[in-house]
Amino acid sequence: MNYDVVVIGAGPGGSLAAKTCAERGLSVLLVEKRQEIGAPVRCAEGIGKKDLQKFVEVDKKFIAAEVVGAKIYAPDGTEITLTEEMAGNEVGYVLERKIFDRHLARLAAKAGADVIVKTTAIGMERTKDSVKVKLRRMGEEFEVGCKIVIGADGVESRVGKWAGIDTTLKLNEIESCVQYLMTGIDFDPEYCHFWFGSNIAPGGYVWLFPKGNNSANVGIGVMPSLAKRSPKEYLDEFVERNYSNGKIVEVVAGAVPVKGEIETAVADNVMLVGDAARHADPITGGGIANAMKAGYYAGIVAAEAIQKGDCSAKTLRRYDELWKNDFGKDLARKRKLQQKLIKMDDETLNKIMHTLANCKLEEISVKAMIKELIKRHPKLLWDLKDLFL
Amino acid sequence: MAKRVVVNRYRCAYCGACVAVCKFNANELVETFLVIDEEKCNGCGICVKVCPMNALEVVS
Ligand SMILES: Cc1cc2nc3c(=O)[nH]c(=O)nc-3n(C[C@H](O)[C@H](O)[C@H](O)COP(=O)(O)OP(=O)(O)OC[C@H]3O[C@@H](n4cnc5c(N)ncnc54)[C@H](O)[C@@H]3O)c2cc1C
Numbered sequence A: 001m002n003y004d005v006v007v008i009g010a011g012p013g014g015s016l017a018a019k020t021c022a023e024r025g026l027s028v029l030l031v032e033k034r035q036e037i038g039a040p041v042r043c044a045e046g047i048g049k050k051d052l053q054k055f056v057e058v059d060k061k062f063i064a065a066e067v068v069g070a071k072i073y074a075p076d077g078t079e080i081t082l083t084e085e086m087a088g089n090e091v092g093y094v095l096e097r098k099i100f101d102r103h104l105a106r107l108a109a110k111a112g113a114d115v116i117v118k119t120t121a122i123g124m125e126r127t128k129d130s131v132k133v134k135l136r137r138m139g140e141e142f143e144v145g146c147k148i149v150i151g152a153d154g155v156e157s158r159v160g161k162w163a164g165i166d167t168t169l170k171l172n173e174i175e176s177c178v179q180y181l182m183t184g185i186d187f188d189p190e191y192c193h194f195w196f197g198s199n200i201a202p203g204g205y206v207w208l209f210p211k212g213n214n215s216a217n218v219g220i221g222v223m224p225s226l227a228k229r230s231p232k233e234y235l236d237e238f239v240e241r242n243y244s245n246g247k248i249v250e251v252v253a254g255a256v257p258v259k260g261e262i263e264t265a266v267a268d269n270v271m272l273v274g275d276a277a278r279h280a281d282p283i284t285g286g287g288i289a290n291a292m293k294a295g296y297y298a299g300i301v302a303a304e305a306i307q308k309g310d311c312s313a314k315t316l317r318r319y320d321e322l323w324k325n326d327f328g329k330d331l332a333r334k335r336k337l338q339q340k341l342i343k344m345d346d347e348t349l350n351k352i353m354h355t356l357a358n359c360k361l362e363e364i365s366v367k368a369m370i371k372e373l374i375k376r377h378p379k380l381l382w383d384l385k386d387l388f389l
Numbered sequence B: 001m002a003k004r005v006v007v008n009r010y011r012c013a014y015c016g017a018c019v020a021v022c023k024f025n026a027n028e029l030v031e032t033f034l035v036i037d038e039e040k041c042n043g044c045g046i047c048v049k050v051c052p053m054n055a056l057e058v059v060s
């Protein structure tokens, strides 16, 4: 069997890549190791409206809830409210990813991609200008030939390593997460909610994202290099304190790469997209939108390279250019900011939140917030001024 | 005996965090479960620290 492109992993990144390749006339195979695309979920499911609309026609069946903004709580309880416009459309929809991920895979199939599930990519071998991808399906191994491999294999990615890109994460480059889908709890369903503090979630935060009908994703991410216990223990404490009457109807575990911009997501015949390329936002942990953008760019570059008959790293470097220009620089900046924030004690965090609660910002993007903070507390974030001002 | 890591399958929630941090490629999320390659695992314990579910333990 031979294809122009084999895409490994059918998350948002992989499905968008497969769809884009197919739309540009390439033959493409989308491989997913799980038996059900999108399950088990590893996500809090929040996405900005604009980001979503860029790539799909919004359909009620995969939207669980809509919010108008975000509320952030300081360690001492100080509350800041960000409206949607202020937050620069960072918030908006809470998805039902089990349905959403399947919908994207179906769009790829509809565009002409072949899809196989319960099939794991276990290795690859490069020859002169082609690649043999080794697959294992229900215990049986076989090979598929192709010109380009797109690694969209998520946080646990192996494709990069096979191609010589070391994507191993250190304990300060990852957020370890647990989340409960809870029902029967009281909260303001118009907002996504975020709690910060070194006792609440060291190196991360606790979130609550509404999912309709008094239910919500209540979850936590902690940085293992700073956490004294597992995120589950911190989350259980938080839930006991705040939502002890709620019922937990689903448990989700996961990890988000928060390493920031990697040097390259490209090797000969190989491109990495989404979490596999560590494309998630180091501050928010959001990665769906960037995964879809990256998948789209990788699809475009794959089509160009195959038409040109040259799938070397040099040609594929164009993909690095595209994702870096779009959101790579932002990842690098956010990583620097994250390194600052995780060093702050609760007192400093409180001080920052008080400042933000008291000042009238026209726009509360991360950038606008940092700008204001540098003005008011120059010592705190001074070395970031060149990045954000 | 040499150190290595073992997984408690009843706790593991199939998330991949441990795979992302192992530089020895000693673990793998197979279709529906985690496997640890005893030959490759040196018991360094990095994955234990990242596991959100406390499902991993170094034993000797
Ligand atoms: C708890 C938690 C909360 C989050 N909340 C949000 C949020 O609110 N908003 C947001 O934008 N992002 C959030 N994220 C991040 C988001 O889930 C990811 O960034 C996003 O799913 C990345 O998409 P992807 O396509 O790159 O990878 P994934 O969605 O992880 O898909 C990768 C796929 O590849 C498959 N795969 C892996 N290896 C192989 C192989 N060898 N062979 C075949 N298939 C393979 C996997 O089974 C998986 O289906 C959260 C993450 C976590 C863990």
Ligand code: SF4
Pocket: B004, B005, B021, B022, B023, B024, B025, B026, B027, B036, B040, B041, B042, B043, B044, B045, B046, B047, B048
């Ligand atoms: S103990 Fe170390 S070598 Fe073994 S699986 Fe965990 S991270 Fe890998």
Ligand code: SF4
Pocket: A253, B007, B011, B012, B013, B014, B015, B016, B017, B018, B019, B029, B034, B050, B051, B052, B053, B054, B055, B056
């Ligand atoms: S990190 Fe823990 S819960 Fe996640 S796959 Fe590994 S052992 Fe399982």
